[in-house]
Amino acid sequence: MNLVIGAATIGLILSLLGLGVFLSYRVYHLVDLTADGSFGIGVAVAAALLVRGVPPLAATAAAVLAGALAGGITGFLHTRFQVNALLAGVLTSTALYSVSLFVMGSGSLSLASAPTLVTQAQRLAGRLGLPETFTLFGTEVQASSIAALVLMALLAAGFALALTRFLATDLGTAMRAAGNNPQMARAVAIDVEGMVVLGLGVANGLIALSGALITQYQGFANITMGVGAIVTGLANLMVGETLLGRRSIGRWIAGAVVGAVVFRLLVAAAIRAGLNADALKLVTALFVLAVLIVPQWGARLRGPRPAGAHPG
Amino acid sequence: MFHRDTPSEVRALDGVDLAVERGTFTVVVGTNGSGKSSLLNAIAGSLGLTGGRVFLDGNDVTHWSEQRRARRLSRVFQNPFTGTASDLSVAENLVLAGGRGGPRGLRRALGRERRRDVREQVARLGLGLEDRLDTPIGLLSGGQRQALTLLMATMVKPSLLLLDEHTAALDPRSAEQVIRLTQAAVARGALTTLMVTHSLGQAVALGDRILVMHRGRVVHDLGDVRRRRLTEGDLLQLFDRLRWADRLDTAAAEMLRRAYI
Numbered sequence: 001m002n003l004v005i006g007a008a009t010i011g012l013i014l015s016l017l018g019l020g021v022f023l024s025y026r027v028y029h030l031v032d033l034t035a036d037g038s039f040g041i042g043v044a045v046a047a048a049l050l051v052r053g054v055p056p057l058a059a060t061a062a063a064v065l066a067g068a069l070a071g072g073i074t075g076f077l078h079t080r081f082q083v084n085a086l087l088a089g090v091l092t093s094t095a096l097y098s099v100s101l102f103v104m105g106s107g108s109l110s111l112a113s114a115p116t117l118v119t120q121a122q123r124l125a126g127r128l129g130l131p132e133t134f135t136l137f138g139t140e141v142q143a144s145s146i147a148a149l150v151l152m153a154l155l156a157a158g159f160a161l162a163l164t165r166f167l168a169t170d171l172g173t174a175m176r177a178a179g180n181n182p183q184m185a186r187a188v189a190i191d192v193e194g195m196v197v198l199g200l201g202v203a204n205g206l207i208a209l210s211g212a213l214i215t216q217y218q219g220f221a222n223i224t225m226g227v228g229a230i231v232t233g234l235a236n237l238m239v240g241e242t243l244l245g246r247r248s249i250g251r252w253i254a255g256a257v258v259g260a261v262v263f264r265l266l267v268a269a270a271i272r273a274g275l276n277a278d279a280l281k282l283v284t285a286l287f288v289l290a291v292l293i294v295p296q297w298g299a300r301l302r303g304p305r306p307a308g309a310h311p312g
Numbered sequence: 313m314f315h316r317d318t319p320s321e322v323r324a325l326d327g328v329d330l331a332v333e334r335g336t337f338t339v340v341v342g343t344n345g346s347g348k349s350s351l352l353n354a355i356a357g358s359l360g361l362t363g364g365r366v367f368l369d370g371n372d373v374t375h376w377s378e379q380r381r382a383r384r385l386s387r388v389f390q391n392p393f394t395g396t397a398s399d400l401s402v403a404e405n406l407v408l409a410g411g412r413g414g415p416r417g418l419r420r421a422l423g424r425e426r427r428r429d430v431r432e433q434v435a436r437l438g439l440g441l442e443d444r445l446d447t448p449i450g451l452l453s454g455g456q457r458q459a460l461t462l463l464m465a466t467m468v469k470p471s472l473l474l475l476d477e478h479t480a481a482l483d484p485r486s487a488e489q490v491i492r493l494t495q496a497a498v499a500r501g502a503l504t505t506l507m508v509t510h511s512l513g514q515a516v517a518l519g520d521r522i523l524v525m526h527r528g529r530v531v532h533d534l535g536d537v538r539r540r541r542l543t544e545g546d547l548l549q550l551f552d553r554l555r556w557a558d559r560l561d562t563a564a565a566e567m568l569r570r571a572y573i
Contacts (some may be wrong), residue, residue: 173421180397189382189412
């Protein structure tokens with residue numbers, strides 16, 4: 001049971017990464033490789049500030065801003081200088097690796113003694129007079145792990161709802177139009193370049209938040225934590241799309257959250273069943289690849305591909 | 313200018329000096345590659361100029377971006393897919409067009425009031441689309457999309473309406489319908505319109521003034537179309553003459569080549 005709770009908590013944290021990837025990949029049709037860097041900078045900024053005694057909320061907010069800035073830079077490189085989006089993302093995220101190292105001062109940091117959002121939530125649970133352990137489905141669970149789970153569930157649900165609402169506003173609709181048909185967007189006087197910069201900023205802000213929360217949950221920061229974030233985000237998104245579909249924006253976004261949790265539970269089950277944890281990224285990458293190409297095989301078996309069909 | 317400083321340099325527009333009077337309907341016709349669409353794109357800002365200026369409402373807009381010009385002018389493209397965002401619903405597309413020229417903030421895009429407003433406007437088209445407001449616009453036919461694009465281009469009154477062969481990709485029935493809607497919208501808003509077309513029939517039926525373009529130049533400027541009772545046949549004759557002139561050019565060149573080289 002504790003394994004399930006832990007996996008679900010991490011899934012909820014990584015669902016914010018999924019939301020960011022949803023915005024860049026599904027709304028703008030860009031594979032934004034800034035994700036690896038912005039997840040890392042989220043980890044680095046939050047950890048560095050927390051060990052210096054900055055209040056957790058402020059440290060988390062600073063991490064989000066750092067990620068948003070990184071996304072904005074990628075967007076600016078892409079729109080203003082017409083740098084290929086993949087390359088712009090790689091450039092930003094490579095540069096961020098060094099920045100993260102500077103910020104952290106070393107390759108890893110321990111948050112064991114620093115108060116974090118997670119320890120604050122646990123203290124709050126204690127003050128509410130909850131017992132330290134209780135029995136759930138026949139196993140003993142720590143109240144502290146339940147507190148972390150609830151905190152992350154609230155955050156994931158809150159941001160998912162906010163993003164859904166945002167995409168239904170005038171500005172959000174303009175962003176979706178800019179991603180869907182830039183020519184049409186320009187014709188109705190939408191600043192397409194500005195929308196890409198803003199969109200990637202918001203996306204990477206969410207991704208950095210995900211990084212800032214994971215470091216607080218795990219109690220340590222490591223410079224390599226951002227590696228492969230984009231692939232994890234894509235995997236979350238794809239599981240969600242398979243489970244809940246893409247019929248409406250709200251459903252799609254809810255899918256990104258559910259998908260992240262389900263994917264984490266699957267990962268936990270696989271590790272429990274004997275999968276080497278070192279193989280995790282390999283398995284995640286293979287999973288995304290499979291989701292991308294299996295529909296094509298299916299279509300080939302059924303008959304010739306219609307013109308204009310594309311995977312994903 | 314395309315392929316500049318290469319042997320295949322083409323002057324898409326060459327010394328075009330055109331003033332469009334407010335409230336008039338100007339039609340541009342011309343041979344293929346004559347620069348009709350380039351003229352429209354130069355005005356809209358999607359084609360950069362190597363020389364010359366563009367004025368709109370008395371403002372020099374030569375260095376304005378396409379999206380900035382779009383606050384004052386609107387366009388309907390030849391391809392019905394170009395003017396609408398296919399993944400967005402009919403209502404969302406219209407609301408985006410309704411916000412042309414204004415700031416876009418955090419207000420709900422489809423509040424009850426806006427929805428009612430959009431529904432009324434769509435109902436006025438008479439195509440029965442008011443019951444499909446939440447359908448992704450990409451699921452509609454080319455004719456329906458073009459009718460909606462026209463509505464989007466005219467719901468906020470533009471200083472100039474640009475129509476770029478906007479019925480060329482439609483079947484004859486839909487084309488006729490879109491032309492009817494065009495006439496109605498232009499009349500209702502007393503819009504200043506510049507239309508490019510290959511249909512000489514449309515040109516004489518809709519235009520107050522007809523420009524004939526050839527090789528990047530305006531070779532005929534026919535005002536007072538109605539009073540002069542210009543017909544499709546008259547225009548056809550002009551075209552034939554242009555084609556003869558072209559042939560004469562090549563024939564003469566051939567003769568000179570034989571004689572002197």
